[in-house]
Amino acid sequence: MNDFTNLGVKAIRDGVAGGDFSAREVAEAFNAAVAGAAELNAFILTTPDHALAAAERVDADRAAGKPLGKLAGVPIGMKDLFATRGVQTTAASHILEGFEPEYESTVSQNLWNAGAGMLGKLNLDQFAMGSSNETSYFGNVSSPWRKEGTNAAMSPGGSSGGSSAAVSARIAPAATGTDTGGSIRQPAAFTGICGIKPTYGLCSRWGVVAFASSLDQAGPMARDVTDCAIMLEAMAGFDPKDATSLDMPVPAWEAGLDADLRGKKVGIPREYRMDGTDPEILDSWERGKEWLRDAGAEIVEVSLPHTKYALPAYYIVAPAEASSNLARYDGVRYGMRELPEGAGLQDMYAATRAAGFGDEVKRRILIGTYVLSAGFYDAYYNQAQKVRALVSRDFNEAFKQCDVILAPTTPTASFPLGEMSDDPLAMYLNDVFAVPASLAGLPAMSVPAMTNKDGLPLGLQLVGKAFDEQGVLNAGLAIEQRAGFSARPEKWW
Amino acid sequence: MGVARPANAQAMSVDKATVAKIASLARIKMGDEELERMVPELNNILAWVEQLGEVDVSGVEPMTAVIPNHLRLRDDVVDADPLTGGGKRDDVLANAPAAEHGFFGVPKVIE
Amino acid sequence: MSKYRIQGVTGEWEVVIGLEVHAQVVSKSKLFSGAATAFGAEPNAQVSFVDAAMPGMLPVLNAECIRQAVRTGMAIEAQINKWSRFDRKNYFYADLPQGYQISQLYHPLVGEGSLHIEADEKAGIPEDKVIGIERIHVEQDAGKLMHDQHPTMSYVDLNRCGVALMEIVSKPDMRSPAEAGAYVRKLRSILRYVGSCDGNMEEGSMRADVNVSVRRPGEEFGTRTETKNVNSVRFVMQVIEYEANRQIDLIESGGAVEQETRLFDPGTGTTRTMRSKEDAHDYRYFPDPDLLPLELEDAFLEECRASLPELPDAKRARYVGDLGLSEYNARELTAEVETFARFETLLAATAKGIGKPEREVATQVANWALSIAPGVINALGAEANPARATAEAQAAILDMQAKGEISGGQAKEIFELVLKTGRDPQEIAETEGLKQLNDTGAIESVIDEVLAANSDKVEEYRSGKDKLFGFFVGQTMKALQGKGNPAVVNQILKDKLG
Numbered sequence A: 001m002n003d004f005t006n007l008g009v010k011a012i013r014d015g016v017a018g019g020d021f022s023a024r025e026v027a028e029a030f031n032a033a034v035a036g037a038a039e040l041n042a043f044i045l046t047t048p049d050h051a052l053a054a055a056e057r058v059d060a061d062r063a064a065g066k067p068l069g070k071l072a073g074v075p076i077g078m079k080d081l082f083a084t085r086g087v088q089t090t091a092a093s094h095i096l097e098g099f100e101p102e103y104e105s106t107v108s109q110n111l112w113n114a115g116a117g118m119l120g121k122l123n124l125d126q127f128a129m130g131s132s133n134e135t136s137y138f139g140n141v142s143s144p145w146r147k148e149g150t151n152a153a154m155s156p157g158g159s160s161g162g163s164s165a166a167v168s169a170r171i172a173p174a175a176t177g178t179d180t181g182g183s184i185r186q187p188a189a190f191t192g193i194c195g196i197k198p199t200y201g202l203c204s205r206w207g208v209v210a211f212a213s214s215l216d217q218a219g220p221m222a223r224d225v226t227d228c229a230i231m232l233e234a235m236a237g238f239d240p241k242d243a244t245s246l247d248m249p250v251p252a253w254e255a256g257l258d259a260d261l262r263g264k265k266v267g268i269p270r271e272y273r274m275d276g277t278d279p280e281i282l283d284s285w286e287r288g289k290e291w292l293r294d295a296g297a298e299i300v301e302v303s304l305p306h307t308k309y310a311l312p313a314y315y316i317v318a319p320a321e322a323s324s325n326l327a328r329y330d331g332v333r334y335g336m337r338e339l340p341e342g343a344g345l346q347d348m349y350a351a352t353r354a355a356g357f358g359d360e361v362k363r364r365i366l367i368g369t370y371v372l373s374a375g376f377y378d379a380y381y382n383q384a385q386k387v388r389a390l391v392s393r394d395f396n397e398a399f400k401q402c403d404v405i406l407a408p409t410t411p412t413a414s415f416p417l418g419e420m421s422d423d424p425l426a427m428y429l430n431d432v433f434a435v436p437a438s439l440a441g442l443p444a445m446s447v448p449a450m451t452n453k454d455g456l457p458l459g460l461q462l463v464g465k466a467f468d469e470q471g472v473l474n475a476g477l478a479i480e481q482r483a484g485f486s487a488r489p490e491k492w493w
Numbered sequence B: 001m002g003v004a005r006p007a008n009a010q011a012m013s014v015d016k017a018t019v020a021k022i023a024s025l026a027r028i029k030m031g032d033e034e035l036e037r038m039v040p041e042l043n044n045i046l047a048w049v050e051q052l053g054e055v056d057v058s059g060v061e062p063m064t065a066v067i068p069n070h071l072r073l074r075d076d077v078v079d080a081d082p083l084t085g086g087g088k089r090d091d092v093l094a095n096a097p098a099a100e101h102g103f104f105g106v107p108k109v110i111e
Numbered sequence C: 001m002s003k004y005r006i007q008g009v010t011g012e013w014e015v016v017i018g019l020e021v022h023a024q025v026v027s028k029s030k031l032f033s034g035a036a037t038a039f040g041a042e043p044n045a046q047v048s049f050v051d052a053a054m055p056g057m058l059p060v061l062n063a064e065c066i067r068q069a070v071r072t073g074m075a076i077e078a079q080i081n082k083w084s085r086f087d088r089k090n091y092f093y094a095d096l097p098q099g100y101q102i103s104q105l106y107h108p109l110v111g112e113g114s115l116h117i118e119a120d121e122k123a124g125i126p127e128d129k130v131i132g133i134e135r136i137h138v139e140q141d142a143g144k145l146m147h148d149q150h151p152t153m154s155y156v157d158l159n160r161c162g163v164a165l166m167e168i169v170s171k172p173d174m175r176s177p178a179e180a181g182a183y184v185r186k187l188r189s190i191l192r193y194v195g196s197c198d199g200n201m202e203e204g205s206m207r208a209d210v211n212v213s214v215r216r217p218g219e220e221f222g223t224r225t226e227t228k229n230v231n232s233v234r235f236v237m238q239v240i241e242y243e244a245n246r247q248i249d250l251i252e253s254g255g256a257v258e259q260e261t262r263l264f265d266p267g268t269g270t271t272r273t274m275r276s277k278e279d280a281h282d283y284r285y286f287p288d289p290d291l292l293p294l295e296l297e298d299a300f301l302e303e304c305r306a307s308l309p310e311l312p313d314a315k316r317a318r319y320v321g322d323l324g325l326s327e328y329n330a331r332e333l334t335a336e337v338e339t340f341a342r343f344e345t346l347l348a349a350t351a352k353g354i355g356k357p358e359r360e361v362a363t364q365v366a367n368w369a370l371s372i373a374p375g376v377i378n379a380l381g382a383e384a385n386p387a388r389a390t391a392e393a394q395a396a397i398l399d400m401q402a403k404g405e406i407s408g409g410q411a412k413e414i415f416e417l418v419l420k421t422g423r424d425p426q427e428i429a430e431t432e433g434l435k436q437l438n439d440t441g442a443i444e445s446v447i448d449e450v451l452a453a454n455s456d457k458v459e460e461y462r463s464g465k466d467k468l469f470g471f472f473v474g475q476t477m478k479a480l481q482g483k484g485n486p487a488v489v490n491q492i493l494k495d496k497l498g
């Protein structure tokens, strides 16, 4: 008998379509794997029936000779930031505990329409705020990876840490993620998988719990570049319900995959070589250049002069938007309500939000409230949006000299849970390489490069021009083929 | 780490009273202890973001659209898409902590 | 007439008034969602997931609301900003599910414009005046709270939540309650001409925030108060009177006016501090990241302009200049959309029926439309069915009157019967004998009889007592049972009496 959990998206889809096995068998195998991995705490809620029902529909369609969708028979994990009709949607917060939306997010609906099924709702940093998956109301997610020689629970990254843990532990062939300032790429890098954040506007934000509207983008996380391309094709698409959605056809990325980079130029941003960066990270970057050169690309140095300011600009823009986006969680129309004896309306708001939000969420709401408050708007928010324009301009300039940019995804490998949770600022610095592309709305991907001396994965990041997902995927594929990354976490759960 | 905290961090800093005011604006109830804990945390972050002040932004317009795109307008049609239309009172009230007679209920407000 | 001044204990005071009028935009669906806007639905029946601010919901802008606001801007000759954008105004309240109102602070859709109010001695407006308009921005309305349905709870109805509003902000250019009243009436008239707001103040389609301050004539502006959501012209004027006097008393007794938000109590005609919004002053406006900047194209603007109707000022001028109506009639006829619409239909029908240019019948039609017809309808009360007062029926009556077939009195009688029965006016005139006698022969013989029977008076008349002419007319008309054509009667009498 096949161990279906070893199969990725493409293998499952092709196997089901070719009649090698049934979608139901696959769903059962992954449901069992999910059930056996409770120690990872990757899921807030499992939905085995959803996965089975979708699989049965696919099997019936195949038997009836009907055409099958792009993801027919593939069971996936759904980050619990996507509203799923009739299924609890929490954003990993207490304030939304028990909330069962009467609507389905566009992205998840697109996936179901393509024949995918849902294994469950994946854990994340609360409201997607965090880089280690330690801010969830439903507990930390453990990475399946461990530092060689220790049993310390490691961070799967964040905020899409349930997604990265599930995919790397092979309890899901693929998962959805969202990326506001690195939340797909950093956890992908930490767990040795691939993840792509597409151009802002490619995936609809409708039905995705908002963190920072001008930055939030959904994207796939999967074991390899091809699976990411397949997933992204199903997730993306114009949505008239999202005013920032891009009205353009979805390219056939999977069919367009091509690792031959002859004639392409790869930019190496000078400013990403920061003092104190882990030498092994720098080593992975050097190898990445070699691999891309080997694929036929020319390596050129480029400059992104405002890199240093991207992260602080992000930590003004994102909390500002979040402070407003999260105002709707007030205990009136859904979610929890805290109503102390004799409390009036405003007391109820304050009590509900105090009880319903975690520390990191509160911290960011306060920062955001402060930077928008009277007298500070220009100094903080407007200045940050100007710096953001400069960061974006830097990329436009750099892309006059290259087709795609190569950089590390993170400044370090994964770290033990609890190691950084007392120092918010140190935690924020995890995303120093990921945030610039977020500010500029550009497509960016992380692919596994190597493991470090502790046996932990390191990722490389590819940043493309707006709308050039294909260029990013192709460069990713070239690295994937040459890196030969085959390390897997040893099963301990 | 590559991103330096500013040496001359003569930042606009917040005190406990300011944090209390912000928390109240944000409608998050905070006790004394929590407020005290938040003061250095926020000051740390604010001091760090202060470095943006160094950037010469003269002649730069604040970013409005991250990807060049125009605002699409919709036609004035009622309930064109059931997902964004009305006529679904039960669905809208389904998750409400206190729904009565077709209304949302809140503690009595005195204006 | 002199300027409006309030006499305080310490001298004269001038009132400075600015108005922020919230006008509900006429559209079928809401500003950012597809839910309906119709008034009077069951609670929460017209609420989408977007309006209820469910997690992950996003706004998509309704083109018609923008079109209406642009047309309104054009109607007040305002600057239309081809680049505008939406901002979030953040505050917590139970009628505001998002925790912010999507509005426009930094870049409104419509910039500076102006509105003319006319001199009206009787109303206390000594001269024509131009009131500056600062801006018009588009924003979402809030929901509704009900406080008296439950002992410990307020109920929230979100039907109105998300309906498009235009906030029309005047400059602080008004100086008396009368001017403010005239401004609101004129604004309402323009909105209704344009069709961008139904102007129904009872249903809350138009509400004014009234900004009032006082100063010594010619000095700097004083501190103002803002009284929210005042929903009639009369109340707006009351608020100004009350606030001005309250502020003067306060200052004269050594106090100072506090900049604050107040509420009007229509029961007592007074205002009071609004406690619930006390700490809401820091709205943390910032551009709504769910929406891109709104960029208008020339073709869109051209369509907006082309669709504008003739506006009140232009129409009034045309009525006076082209139709030869009096200033009074022109003003009365152009004040309300319904009035001028009825008048213009009737005028066209009448002119066509008689075969004369509109100008020649306009005054007759105006008098009929403004005083005669409403007089008949009012006098009949419940007996009248005003729906029967069609333009055709009225034009037929005016036609007969203009041709001399019926008298003014007969016109009224016929109109009465039309209102009561819906019968055809011509048929009524025939069968009810409501026609003037135009037969010169018949009239002549009656006149001969009258003169013969009053030979003494004829003598007196001929010896210079001109006043007796009326007596002969009266006697003749009496003999003709009021049906004689007065012009014919007069002519024959003149001929016979020499």
Ligand SMILES: [Mg+2]
Pocket: C020, C209
């Ligand atoms: Mg106002």
Ligand SMILES: [Zn+2]
Pocket: C022, C139, C167
């Ligand atoms: Zn307003």
